[in-house]
Amino acid sequence: xxxxxxxxxxxxxxxxxxxxxxxxxxxxxxxxxxxxxxxxxxxxxxxxxxxxxxxxxxxxxxxxxxxxxxxxxxxxxxxxxxxxxxxxxxxxxxxxxxxxxxxxxxxxxxxxxxxxxxxxxxxxxxxxxxxxxxxxxxxxxxxxxxxxxxxxxxxxxxxxxxxxxxxxxxxxxxxxxxxxxxxxxxxxxxxxxxxxxxxxxxxxxxxxxxxxxxxxxxxxxxxxxxxxxxxxxxxxxxxxxxxxxxxxxxxxxxxxxxxxxxxxxxxxxxxxxxxxxxxxxx
Amino acid sequence: xxxxxxxxxxxxxxxxxxxxxxxxxxxxxxxxxxxxxxxxxxxxxxxxxxxxxxxxxxxxxxxxxxxxxxxxxxxxxxxxxxxxxxxxxxxxxxxxxxxxxxxxxxxxxxxxxxxxxxxxxxxxxxxxxxxxxxxxxxxxxxxxxxxxxxxxxxxxxxxxxxxxxxxxxxxxxxxxxxxxxxxxxxxxxxxxxxxxxxxxxxxxxxxxxxxxxxxxxxxxxxxxxxxxxxxxxxxxxxxxxxxxxxxxxxxxxxxxxxxxxxxxxxxx
Numbered sequence: 001x002x003x004x005x006x007x008x009x010x011x012x013x014x015x016x017x018x019x020x021x022x023x024x025x026x027x028x029x030x031x032x033x034x035x036x037x038x039x040x041x042x043x044x045x046x047x048x049x050x051x052x053x054x055x056x057x058x059x060x061x062x063x064x065x066x067x068x069x070x071x072x073x074x075x076x077x078x079x080x081x082x083x084x085x086x087x088x089x090x091x092x093x094x095x096x097x098x099x100x101x102x103x104x105x106x107x108x109x110x111x112x113x114x115x116x117x118x119x120x121x122x123x124x125x126x127x128x129x130x131x132x133x134x135x136x137x138x139x140x141x142x143x144x145x146x147x148x149x150x151x152x153x154x155x156x157x158x159x160x161x162x163x164x165x166x167x168x169x170x171x172x173x174x175x176x177x178x179x180x181x182x183x184x185x186x187x188x189x190x191x192x193x194x195x196x197x198x199x200x201x202x203x204x205x206x207x208x209x210x211x212x213x214x215x216x217x218x219x220x221x222x223x224x225x226x227x228x229x230x231x232x233x234x235x236x237x238x239x240x241x242x243x244x245x246x247x248x249x250x251x252x253x254x255x256x257x258x259x260x261x262x263x264x265x266x267x268x269x270x271x272x273x274x275x276x277x278x279x280x281x282x
Numbered sequence: 283x284x285x286x287x288x289x290x291x292x293x294x295x296x297x298x299x300x301x302x303x304x305x306x307x308x309x310x311x312x313x314x315x316x317x318x319x320x321x322x323x324x325x326x327x328x329x330x331x332x333x334x335x336x337x338x339x340x341x342x343x344x345x346x347x348x349x350x351x352x353x354x355x356x357x358x359x360x361x362x363x364x365x366x367x368x369x370x371x372x373x374x375x376x377x378x379x380x381x382x383x384x385x386x387x388x389x390x391x392x393x394x395x396x397x398x399x400x401x402x403x404x405x406x407x408x409x410x411x412x413x414x415x416x417x418x419x420x421x422x423x424x425x426x427x428x429x430x431x432x433x434x435x436x437x438x439x440x441x442x443x444x445x446x447x448x449x450x451x452x453x454x455x456x457x458x459x460x461x462x463x464x465x466x467x468x469x470x471x472x473x474x475x476x477x478x479x480x481x482x483x484x485x486x487x488x489x490x491x492x493x494x495x496x497x498x499x500x501x502x503x504x505x506x507x508x509x510x511x512x513x514x515x516x517x518x519x520x521x522x523x524x525x526x527x528x529x530x531x532x533x534x535x536x537x538x539x540x541x542x543x544x545x546x547x548x549x550x
Contacts, residue, residue, distance in 0.1 A: 052323050078380035081547030083490065084481040134546030141543065163435075163456050165466050168480045169492055172456040173545040175435060176442050181412035187419060201458075206395075206435040211415055225399035225407035225435075230461075234397050244402060254405050 009114040030050050030220050030245075044261055045166040053261055054220035055198050058107040058124040061157055065265050066111040066120065073109040074143060080104055080135045083267075084168040092128075092166075100126045104135035106162070108143040110152070114269035117277040119147040121156040125199070128162030132204055136164075137174025140208060144181035155275045156266060162202015175207035182211045191275045193268065194254065196223050198247065210254070214271060216264075217246035217255045224249075286352060289477045292451040296430045297505070300505040302512075304331060304346035304389045304429065310512035311519065312337055312344060318468065322383075325405065327368030328359045329392070330440075332375040334384070338520050343379035344371045346389030349430065362398035364433075366409035369439050373413050374421055385423040385523050388434060388440040391459055395436030412438040417442035417541070419535060423526035427497070427515065428452045428487075429504075444538050447495040447518055449511070451503055453482040454492065470477050491545050 011134050026040035027033070031050035035060035040047065044064055045054035056064075062071050082089050097103060105127040111120050123130045140156070145252045163171040182192060194212030198221035205225050217223060230240055242248050247257045259267050274277060287295075295301070308315055320326040332345045347364065372388075379386045404520035417424060419479035426443040432435050432454030439453075448454060457465070464470035471488030487493035497514050500507035526534060 013375035071527060075550070077550070079549045081549060084479075086479070122500065134548045138546050138548055165456060165462055167547075168456055169454055169482065169487065170437055170490060170545060170547065172434065173492060173542055175411075176414050176418070176542040177545065179411055180418035180442070180542055183418050184413040184539070186415075203435055206439075207414055210405075210408040210411035224402055225395070225410075229542070230397045231399065231402070235399060239399070239523040243399070252403050253404065254408055 008251040012092035019069045039261075046261055050220065052220040053198060055125050055159065057126060058122040061122045061202065062107070062111075065268070065272070066113060067115070067159075071109050071111040071120070073107060074146065075108065075139050076103065078103060078135050080133055080167075082166075083134060083170040084166075086168070088200065089166045098129055100124070102127045102140070105130045106139050107134070109141045110146075112256075113155075113265060113272060116269060116272035117152060117271060118268075118277065119143050119152050119154045121154070123157060123159040123197075123204075125159040126163070126173045128164060128166075130159045130204070131161050131164035131171070132174050132178075132207075133167040133171045134174065135233065137171075137177045139180045141181040144178075144185045147158065147190055148181075148185045148188050150247060151188070151190065153193070153272055154185065155187065156195045156208060156212070157195045157197055158200045158204055160200060160202065160203060160204035160209075167204070172203065175203050178208040179211060182208050186211075186213070191272070193271060195259075195264070195268075196249075197221055199223070215254065215256050216259050216267070217249065217257075218261060218264075219246060219258055221246045223255070251275065284412040287451070289453070289480075290474045292476050292483060293453060295503040296453060298503060298505055300351075301349075301430055302489040302504050302508050303349040303351060304391060305348060305351075306337070306508060307389070307512055307515060308344065308346075310509065311516045312342070312377035313339075315344070317520055318375060321367040323370055324367045327365050327371060329362050329364040329396070330368035330372055332371055337387070337516075337523060338521065341382070341384045342523065343375050343384050343386045343411075344389070344507075345375055345517075346388065346429075347392040347437075347440065347463040349391050349400050352484060360396060362392045364392065364436060364439075365396050365398075365401050368396075368405040369413050373416055373438060374428050376413075376417060376424075378421045380420050383422060385425070385527055386420070386443075387427050387519060387523070388424065388443065389427040389439045390432045390440050390454075392433055392436050394429050395439070410435045412441050413439040418539060422537070423523065423529075423530050423534060425519065425522050425526065427518075428454050428484075428493070431458075433458055442538075442542070444534060444541075445494040445522055446492065447497050447522075448484040448487050448493045449497050449504060449515075450484050450499040452484055453477075454487050455480055468524055475478045491541075
């Protein structure tokens, strides 16, 4: 009886904190199921229930994909201007720079993947939804130009909501700029591998993301041109759940292969070797 | 030129019923026009028209987005919103022009590529991207003219060119002002405000380095005098096409790339 009493006291004493202690959970945007956040992070942000491949920061992507300490960044300090004088655009970016540690939505540079040298570009959706404005366009064009000049392969990890509205027509022109740079690289015989990650949409889908010699997608990521809600608004009906997911685009013939994150490094390395890039001197 | 109009007023003019479309212009600018159909993969998209004809006797390839002049025509051409096969038809004809050393003239007039299930399934993103890349190195001169609406990637897919001209009241934008307001402010009714802020007018395009020339419209807008506006367009083409054709193609391609390469504002 005394023991029971002690249990009650113990429970009361600890009760509050026991209830408070809930492991932080991750709710998957695809399957809507909950998993412990620690498990999701342990898997490098892959849903343990449905295999949805979540969003990574550019830094996380670098650390799991590229050879340790091999990444040398291009244009790290490049910052956007305000080509159409859009109100509060500069202020918004200043805040984002502080909160993300990024200067814009893409990081580019050279690195090696299991010893094969490569030019890489990694988009980060935390910065204005990975949208493409002057800086993204310029950095990507320069990365391709560097690769063209040095006969290197390019691997681009795309993640973008599309063109950056705050730069108006100037953002639209970045589609032509990047696509042109890809074309010149291609005409010189360079290999370009695109890795479509969550989400790849709009103007990025309609430019360099769709131009890879080999197009890889991570499982269950969103890939499309028009937004789902825009299309639903046009056709006045609900779209199926799998519409515009990687698997759907694969079935329709726009994605060569779906590759899990844990295998990405080795697949990329094999593809680079198959094209002879491990032997090329840089 | 009537310079007092706001972007919003010009936008109303672009949507005025009776504003001439590519189908109105072709017979007045070109001779011996033959329309060619289909992308050779899937179908024939009536939102994009293409064919061959002559400009001042010189064979040229003509590609343009088609707006309907009434509801029936608009249904047929899907309100000038192309599907992937439209862009693939455009690319096929551009490649054909390259083969036969004909310059390409593109007329842009679209609210944007079609946002629908079929367009996504058939790779609208890929179709646009392909055109951007291929037009950039197409070994023949390309002149594009924005006739009315130049909306988004769907417009740009006919807009990679050596020189871009834009009609005085036409607009060119990353997204329609309505779409812009609804995305950025979650309020489509702020369309007018968006149109003023977005820098979408012909004058803006020249300032921003997107367009090289503005083609003057008759007083009150293109619909007021079809002969006059056709004459103005023809005059522009008759000057530009020979000029571009005389240039060494490698120089032309370098200039084409540089034109787009330098658009953007950043601090290094």
